[in-house]
Amino acid sequence: MIDSQMSKILEEVRTFPLELEKLKEIVLANLVLIGEIPAPTGEEQQRISFVMERMVEYGVEMCATDELGNGLAFLPGRKGKQTILIVAHADTPFPANVDHTFSVNSTEVHGPGVADNSLGVAVLTSLPFLLDKLNIQLESNLFLLTSVRNLNQGNQEGLKFFLANSKQPIDVGIVLEGAPLGRLNFKSIASLGGLVSCQINRRISQESAVKILCQIISSLNSIPLPQETHTFLTLGAIQAGVSYKYPARQGKLQFQVRSSSDDTIKKITGMIYDLLDNISQQPGLSVHFRQIASSRCGGVDSNHPLVLCARKIHEVLKITPQDSIYSPAVSAFVEHKIPALCIGLTEAENVNYEDEFIEIEPLIVGIAQLIGILMAIDGGRQCKTSTRG
DSSP, rough: OOOHHHHHHHHHHHHHHHHHHTTHHHHHHHHHHHHHHHOOOTHHHHHHHHHHHHHHHHHOEEEOOOOOOOOOEOOOOOOOOOOEEEEEEBBBSSSSSSOOOEEEEESSOOOOOOOIHHHHHHHHHHHHHHHHHHOOOOOSSSEEEEEEEEGGGGGTTHHHHHHHHOSSSOOOOEESSSSOOOEEEEEEOEEEEEEEEEEEEEETHHHHHHHHHHHHHHHTTTTTOOGTTOOOEEEEEEEEOOOOOOOOOOEEEEEEEESSSHHHHHHHHHHHHHHHHHHHTSTEEEEHHHHHHEEOOOOOOTTSHHHHHHHHHHHHOOOOOOOOOOOGGGGGHHHTTTEEEEEOOOOEESSSSSOOOSSSHHHHHHHHHHHHHHHHHHOGGGGGGOOOO
Protein backbone atom coordinates (compact mmCIF):
# COMPACT_ATOMS: atom_id res chain seq x y z
CA MET A 1 0.00 0.00 0.00
CA ILE A 2 1.14 3.53 -0.74
CA ASP A 3 0.59 5.78 2.28
CA SER A 4 -1.65 8.83 1.95
CA GLN A 5 1.27 11.28 1.95
CA MET A 6 2.94 9.52 -0.97
CA SER A 7 -0.41 9.32 -2.76
CA LYS A 8 -0.76 13.10 -2.53
CA ILE A 9 2.76 13.56 -3.92
CA LEU A 10 2.00 11.28 -6.86
CA GLU A 11 -1.22 13.13 -7.62
CA GLU A 12 0.67 16.42 -7.61
CA VAL A 13 3.39 15.00 -9.85
CA ARG A 14 0.75 14.15 -12.47
CA THR A 15 0.10 17.88 -12.91
CA PHE A 16 3.76 18.89 -13.29
CA PRO A 17 4.18 18.35 -17.06
CA LEU A 18 1.34 20.78 -17.82
CA GLU A 19 2.75 23.39 -15.44
CA LEU A 20 6.32 22.92 -16.63
CA GLU A 21 5.28 23.35 -20.26
CA LYS A 22 4.76 27.04 -19.46
CA LEU A 23 8.31 27.29 -18.09
CA LYS A 24 10.26 25.31 -20.68
CA GLU A 25 11.56 28.40 -22.51
CA ILE A 26 13.66 29.28 -19.45
CA VAL A 27 15.26 25.84 -19.48
CA LEU A 28 15.86 25.96 -23.23
CA ALA A 29 17.38 29.44 -22.99
CA ASN A 30 19.75 28.23 -20.27
CA LEU A 31 20.56 25.15 -22.34
CA VAL A 32 21.65 27.23 -25.34
CA LEU A 33 23.59 29.77 -23.27
CA ILE A 34 25.38 27.04 -21.32
CA GLY A 35 25.91 24.73 -24.29
CA GLU A 36 27.56 27.39 -26.41
CA ILE A 37 30.28 27.84 -23.76
CA PRO A 38 32.95 25.21 -24.55
CA ALA A 39 33.82 23.09 -21.52
CA PRO A 40 36.32 20.33 -22.31
CA THR A 41 37.47 18.38 -19.27
CA GLY A 42 39.71 20.59 -17.16
CA GLU A 43 38.55 23.80 -18.86
CA GLU A 44 35.07 24.28 -17.40
CA GLN A 45 35.54 27.55 -15.52
CA GLN A 46 33.77 29.89 -17.93
CA ARG A 47 30.74 27.60 -17.94
CA ILE A 48 30.81 27.28 -14.14
CA SER A 49 30.98 31.07 -13.77
CA PHE A 50 27.90 31.49 -15.95
CA VAL A 51 25.98 28.89 -13.93
CA MET A 52 26.83 30.63 -10.66
CA GLU A 53 25.77 34.03 -12.05
CA ARG A 54 22.49 32.57 -13.29
CA MET A 55 21.68 31.03 -9.93
CA VAL A 56 22.33 34.33 -8.18
CA GLU A 57 19.81 35.89 -10.58
CA TYR A 58 17.32 33.28 -9.41
CA GLY A 59 17.79 34.37 -5.81
CA VAL A 60 20.19 31.69 -4.61
CA GLU A 61 22.23 33.46 -1.96
CA MET A 62 24.80 30.74 -1.21
CA CYS A 63 26.79 30.26 -4.43
CA ALA A 64 30.54 29.66 -4.66
CA THR A 65 33.27 27.63 -6.28
CA ASP A 66 35.58 25.33 -4.37
CA GLU A 67 39.34 24.82 -4.64
CA LEU A 68 38.97 22.45 -7.58
CA GLY A 69 36.59 24.74 -9.48
CA ASN A 70 33.28 22.95 -8.80
CA GLY A 71 30.24 25.23 -8.81
CA LEU A 72 28.29 25.00 -5.54
CA ALA A 73 24.83 26.32 -4.68
CA PHE A 74 23.07 25.63 -1.38
CA LEU A 75 19.32 25.93 -0.87
CA PRO A 76 18.46 25.53 2.83
CA GLY A 77 15.33 23.53 3.59
CA ARG A 78 12.62 24.51 6.02
CA LYS A 79 13.87 21.95 8.55
CA GLY A 80 17.20 20.85 7.07
CA LYS A 81 17.20 17.43 8.71
CA GLN A 82 18.68 15.86 5.60
CA THR A 83 20.64 17.11 2.60
CA ILE A 84 20.09 16.01 -0.98
CA LEU A 85 22.97 16.50 -3.42
CA ILE A 86 22.04 16.99 -7.08
CA VAL A 87 25.01 16.91 -9.42
CA ALA A 88 25.52 17.50 -13.15
CA HIS A 89 28.99 17.37 -14.69
CA ALA A 90 29.97 20.52 -16.54
CA ASP A 91 32.47 19.04 -18.99
CA THR A 92 31.73 17.73 -22.48
CA PRO A 93 33.86 15.51 -24.73
CA PHE A 94 34.44 18.28 -27.29
CA PRO A 95 37.52 20.54 -27.51
CA ALA A 96 37.10 24.31 -27.46
CA ASN A 97 37.93 24.65 -31.18
CA VAL A 98 34.77 22.74 -32.17
CA ASP A 99 31.91 25.01 -33.28
CA HIS A 100 29.59 25.09 -30.24
CA THR A 101 26.75 26.97 -31.95
CA PHE A 102 23.39 25.50 -30.89
CA SER A 103 20.23 25.47 -33.01
CA VAL A 104 16.67 25.10 -31.74
CA ASN A 105 13.53 24.16 -33.64
CA SER A 106 10.06 23.23 -32.47
CA THR A 107 11.01 19.67 -31.51
CA GLU A 108 14.80 19.47 -31.03
CA VAL A 109 17.92 21.21 -29.79
CA HIS A 110 21.10 20.50 -31.79
CA GLY A 111 24.68 21.08 -30.67
CA PRO A 112 27.82 19.25 -29.55
CA GLY A 113 27.50 18.13 -25.94
CA VAL A 114 23.82 19.04 -25.71
CA ALA A 115 22.93 15.67 -24.15
CA ASP A 116 26.27 14.99 -22.45
CA ASN A 117 25.92 17.03 -20.43
CA SER A 118 24.85 20.59 -21.21
CA LEU A 119 21.22 19.63 -20.63
CA GLY A 120 21.97 18.23 -17.18
CA VAL A 121 23.71 21.49 -16.25
CA ALA A 122 20.86 23.59 -17.70
CA VAL A 123 18.22 21.75 -15.67
CA LEU A 124 20.36 21.99 -12.53
CA THR A 125 20.80 25.72 -13.13
CA SER A 126 17.07 26.22 -13.72
CA LEU A 127 15.94 24.18 -10.72
CA PRO A 128 15.75 27.05 -8.17
CA PHE A 129 13.61 29.04 -10.62
CA LEU A 130 11.36 26.06 -11.37
CA LEU A 131 10.81 25.19 -7.70
CA ASP A 132 9.92 28.79 -6.96
CA LYS A 133 7.42 29.01 -9.83
CA LEU A 134 5.83 25.71 -8.79
CA ASN A 135 5.63 27.03 -5.22
CA ILE A 136 7.61 24.07 -3.88
CA GLN A 137 9.63 24.58 -0.72
CA LEU A 138 11.34 21.45 0.54
CA GLU A 139 12.03 20.56 4.12
CA SER A 140 15.36 19.07 3.06
CA ASN A 141 18.47 21.05 2.16
CA LEU A 142 19.50 20.98 -1.48
CA PHE A 143 23.11 21.10 -2.63
CA LEU A 144 23.40 21.82 -6.36
CA LEU A 145 26.82 20.80 -7.67
CA THR A 146 28.12 21.58 -11.15
CA SER A 147 31.12 19.29 -11.12
CA VAL A 148 34.38 19.55 -13.06
CA ARG A 149 36.81 16.93 -14.41
CA ASN A 150 34.25 14.19 -14.79
CA LEU A 151 34.73 12.60 -18.20
CA ASN A 152 37.41 10.16 -19.36
CA GLN A 153 40.69 10.82 -17.57
CA GLY A 154 38.91 13.28 -15.29
CA ASN A 155 37.52 10.16 -13.57
CA GLN A 156 34.83 12.10 -11.65
CA GLU A 157 37.52 14.04 -9.83
CA GLY A 158 35.26 17.03 -9.14
CA LEU A 159 32.49 15.01 -7.51
CA LYS A 160 34.96 12.88 -5.58
CA PHE A 161 36.69 16.00 -4.27
CA PHE A 162 33.39 17.50 -3.12
CA LEU A 163 32.23 14.34 -1.34
CA ALA A 164 35.61 13.93 0.38
CA ASN A 165 35.69 17.53 1.61
CA SER A 166 32.07 18.58 2.19
CA LYS A 167 31.46 19.79 5.73
CA GLN A 168 27.74 19.25 5.16
CA PRO A 169 26.83 15.55 5.44
CA ILE A 170 25.13 14.28 2.28
CA ASP A 171 22.23 11.88 2.75
CA VAL A 172 21.06 11.19 -0.81
CA GLY A 173 22.57 11.80 -4.25
CA ILE A 174 20.91 12.43 -7.60
CA VAL A 175 23.03 12.52 -10.77
CA LEU A 176 21.58 14.33 -13.79
CA GLU A 177 22.45 13.14 -17.28
CA GLY A 178 20.85 14.48 -20.44
CA ALA A 179 19.72 11.10 -21.75
CA PRO A 180 18.06 8.74 -22.03
CA LEU A 181 14.77 9.39 -20.27
CA GLY A 182 13.89 6.31 -18.25
CA ARG A 183 17.36 5.46 -17.04
CA LEU A 184 17.37 4.70 -13.36
CA ASN A 185 20.88 3.68 -12.34
CA PHE A 186 21.42 2.87 -8.68
CA LYS A 187 24.32 0.45 -8.82
CA SER A 188 27.88 1.02 -9.93
CA ILE A 189 29.64 -1.57 -12.01
CA ALA A 190 33.35 -2.21 -11.53
CA SER A 191 35.42 -0.80 -14.35
CA LEU A 192 38.95 -0.11 -15.50
CA GLY A 193 39.76 2.53 -18.10
CA GLY A 194 43.23 2.02 -19.54
CA LEU A 195 45.64 3.91 -21.77
CA VAL A 196 48.44 1.95 -23.45
CA SER A 197 51.18 3.90 -25.18
CA CYS A 198 54.04 2.46 -27.20
CA GLN A 199 57.21 4.08 -28.54
CA ILE A 200 59.61 2.69 -31.15
CA ASN A 201 63.32 3.52 -30.94
CA ARG A 202 64.23 4.05 -34.60
CA ARG A 203 67.94 3.39 -33.92
CA ILE A 204 67.10 -0.16 -32.86
CA SER A 205 63.90 -1.15 -34.68
CA GLN A 206 62.03 -0.30 -37.87
CA GLU A 207 58.84 -1.91 -36.52
CA SER A 208 55.58 0.05 -36.75
CA ALA A 209 53.67 1.11 -33.67
CA VAL A 210 50.51 0.21 -35.60
CA LYS A 211 51.60 -3.41 -35.72
CA ILE A 212 52.45 -3.36 -32.01
CA LEU A 213 49.02 -1.94 -31.16
CA CYS A 214 47.44 -4.71 -33.23
CA GLN A 215 49.39 -7.26 -31.18
CA ILE A 216 48.19 -5.62 -27.99
CA ILE A 217 44.58 -5.62 -29.19
CA SER A 218 44.84 -9.29 -30.14
CA SER A 219 46.25 -10.10 -26.69
CA LEU A 220 43.52 -8.12 -24.94
CA ASN A 221 40.87 -9.97 -26.93
CA SER A 222 42.38 -13.28 -25.83
CA ILE A 223 41.81 -12.54 -22.13
CA PRO A 224 38.95 -14.75 -20.85
CA LEU A 225 36.00 -12.60 -19.78
CA PRO A 226 33.79 -14.41 -17.22
CA GLN A 227 30.18 -14.27 -18.35
CA GLU A 228 28.90 -15.00 -14.87
CA THR A 229 30.22 -11.60 -13.75
CA HIS A 230 28.96 -9.84 -16.91
CA THR A 231 32.47 -8.83 -17.94
CA PHE A 232 33.03 -6.87 -21.16
CA LEU A 233 35.98 -5.32 -22.99
CA THR A 234 35.48 -2.17 -25.07
CA LEU A 235 38.22 -0.99 -27.42
CA GLY A 236 37.50 2.72 -27.43
CA ALA A 237 40.12 4.74 -29.31
CA ILE A 238 43.38 4.26 -31.19
CA GLN A 239 45.92 6.76 -32.45
CA ALA A 240 49.16 6.13 -34.36
CA GLY A 241 51.29 7.37 -37.22
CA VAL A 242 51.43 10.45 -39.45
CA SER A 243 51.44 8.99 -42.98
CA TYR A 244 50.84 5.79 -44.95
CA LYS A 245 54.47 5.96 -46.17
CA TYR A 246 56.30 5.72 -42.87
CA PRO A 247 56.22 3.21 -40.00
CA ALA A 248 54.49 4.79 -37.01
CA ARG A 249 56.97 5.66 -34.26
CA GLN A 250 54.40 5.88 -31.50
CA GLY A 251 50.81 4.97 -30.80
CA LYS A 252 48.11 4.96 -28.13
CA LEU A 253 45.19 2.71 -27.33
CA GLN A 254 42.34 3.44 -24.92
CA PHE A 255 40.03 0.71 -23.65
CA GLN A 256 37.66 -0.16 -20.84
CA VAL A 257 36.88 -3.37 -18.97
CA ARG A 258 33.57 -3.57 -17.07
CA SER A 259 32.36 -6.23 -14.69
CA SER A 260 29.91 -6.82 -11.85
CA SER A 261 32.85 -8.05 -9.75
CA ASP A 262 35.68 -5.99 -8.27
CA ASP A 263 37.76 -9.18 -8.01
CA THR A 264 37.34 -9.88 -11.72
CA ILE A 265 38.61 -6.40 -12.61
CA LYS A 266 41.57 -6.90 -10.27
CA LYS A 267 42.48 -10.23 -11.90
CA ILE A 268 42.14 -8.87 -15.44
CA THR A 269 44.28 -5.86 -14.53
CA GLY A 270 47.05 -8.26 -13.51
CA MET A 271 46.68 -10.15 -16.79
CA ILE A 272 46.97 -6.89 -18.74
CA TYR A 273 50.22 -5.99 -17.00
CA ASP A 274 51.59 -9.48 -17.75
CA LEU A 275 50.73 -9.43 -21.45
CA LEU A 276 52.15 -5.93 -21.89
CA ASP A 277 55.35 -7.01 -20.14
CA ASN A 278 55.70 -9.85 -22.65
CA ILE A 279 55.08 -7.61 -25.67
CA SER A 280 57.52 -4.98 -24.41
CA GLN A 281 60.40 -7.50 -24.56
CA GLN A 282 60.79 -6.78 -28.27
CA PRO A 283 64.00 -4.84 -29.08
CA GLY A 284 63.62 -1.08 -29.38
CA LEU A 285 60.06 -1.09 -28.01
CA SER A 286 58.82 0.78 -24.96
CA VAL A 287 55.28 0.06 -23.72
CA HIS A 288 53.54 1.88 -20.87
CA PHE A 289 50.16 1.25 -19.27
CA ARG A 290 48.23 3.80 -17.23
CA GLN A 291 44.87 3.47 -15.51
CA ILE A 292 42.91 6.59 -16.44
CA ALA A 293 39.54 5.79 -14.85
CA SER A 294 38.04 3.31 -12.45
CA SER A 295 34.88 2.55 -10.53
CA ARG A 296 33.85 0.07 -7.87
CA CYS A 297 30.86 -2.22 -7.53
CA GLY A 298 28.17 -1.20 -5.09
CA GLY A 299 25.03 0.82 -4.64
CA VAL A 300 21.61 0.17 -3.19
CA ASP A 301 19.31 -2.79 -3.85
CA SER A 302 16.29 -2.65 -6.13
CA ASN A 303 13.98 -2.74 -3.09
CA HIS A 304 15.63 0.26 -1.45
CA PRO A 305 13.06 2.98 -0.60
CA LEU A 306 14.87 5.49 -2.83
CA VAL A 307 14.53 3.19 -5.85
CA LEU A 308 10.93 2.28 -5.05
CA CYS A 309 9.95 5.95 -4.83
CA ALA A 310 11.66 6.77 -8.13
CA ARG A 311 9.89 3.88 -9.85
CA LYS A 312 6.54 5.12 -8.57
CA ILE A 313 7.32 8.53 -10.05
CA HIS A 314 8.21 6.90 -13.37
CA GLU A 315 4.99 4.92 -13.34
CA VAL A 316 2.76 7.91 -12.68
CA LEU A 317 4.51 9.90 -15.45
CA LYS A 318 4.35 6.92 -17.84
CA ILE A 319 8.12 6.88 -18.30
CA THR A 320 9.33 3.67 -19.94
CA PRO A 321 12.15 2.22 -17.82
CA GLN A 322 15.53 1.47 -19.37
CA ASP A 323 17.05 -1.96 -18.89
CA SER A 324 20.33 -1.25 -17.12
CA ILE A 325 20.54 -0.45 -13.41
CA TYR A 326 24.32 0.06 -13.60
CA SER A 327 26.29 3.24 -14.20
CA PRO A 328 29.73 4.48 -13.12
CA ALA A 329 27.99 7.83 -12.51
CA VAL A 330 27.03 6.67 -9.00
CA SER A 331 30.40 5.12 -8.12
CA ALA A 332 31.67 8.17 -6.21
CA PHE A 333 28.61 7.94 -3.96
CA VAL A 334 29.23 4.21 -3.49
CA GLU A 335 32.68 4.95 -2.08
CA HIS A 336 31.04 7.12 0.61
CA LYS A 337 28.12 4.72 1.20
CA ILE A 338 25.58 7.32 0.10
CA PRO A 339 22.49 6.01 -1.74
CA ALA A 340 22.22 7.64 -5.14
CA LEU A 341 20.32 7.56 -8.41
CA CYS A 342 21.39 8.58 -11.89
CA ILE A 343 18.47 9.70 -14.05
CA GLY A 344 18.11 10.84 -17.66
CA LEU A 345 16.12 13.89 -18.70
CA THR A 346 15.04 13.33 -22.30
CA GLU A 347 15.67 11.36 -25.49
CA ALA A 348 18.75 12.05 -27.60
CA GLU A 349 20.52 10.89 -30.74
CA ASN A 350 24.14 10.90 -31.97
CA VAL A 351 25.43 11.41 -28.43
CA ASN A 352 29.13 12.41 -28.33
CA TYR A 353 29.12 13.34 -32.01
CA GLU A 354 29.03 16.91 -33.26
CA ASP A 355 25.53 16.41 -34.73
CA GLU A 356 24.15 15.43 -31.32
CA PHE A 357 20.59 16.52 -30.51
CA ILE A 358 17.93 16.18 -27.82
CA GLU A 359 14.15 16.07 -28.04
CA ILE A 360 12.19 18.86 -26.37
CA GLU A 361 8.83 17.21 -25.70
CA PRO A 362 10.09 14.39 -23.41
CA LEU A 363 12.22 16.91 -21.52
CA ILE A 364 9.14 18.29 -19.74
CA VAL A 365 8.41 14.83 -18.34
CA GLY A 366 12.08 14.39 -17.47
CA ILE A 367 12.08 17.54 -15.36
CA ALA A 368 8.78 16.53 -13.72
CA GLN A 369 10.50 13.26 -12.84
CA LEU A 370 13.34 15.06 -11.07
CA ILE A 371 11.05 17.30 -9.04
CA GLY A 372 8.82 14.36 -8.19
CA ILE A 373 11.76 12.33 -6.92
CA LEU A 374 12.89 15.29 -4.81
CA MET A 375 9.44 15.60 -3.28
CA ALA A 376 9.28 11.86 -2.61
CA ILE A 377 12.64 11.88 -0.85
CA ASP A 378 11.64 14.98 1.06
CA GLY A 379 8.09 14.12 2.06
CA GLY A 380 7.29 10.53 1.21
CA ARG A 381 7.52 8.52 4.40
CA GLN A 382 8.71 5.48 2.44
CA CYS A 383 11.74 7.44 1.23
CA LYS A 384 12.94 8.63 4.61
CA THR A 385 15.81 6.34 5.41
CA SER A 386 19.15 6.26 7.12
CA THR A 387 21.66 6.80 4.35
CA ARG A 388 24.99 6.93 6.05
CA GLY A 389 27.05 3.80 6.41
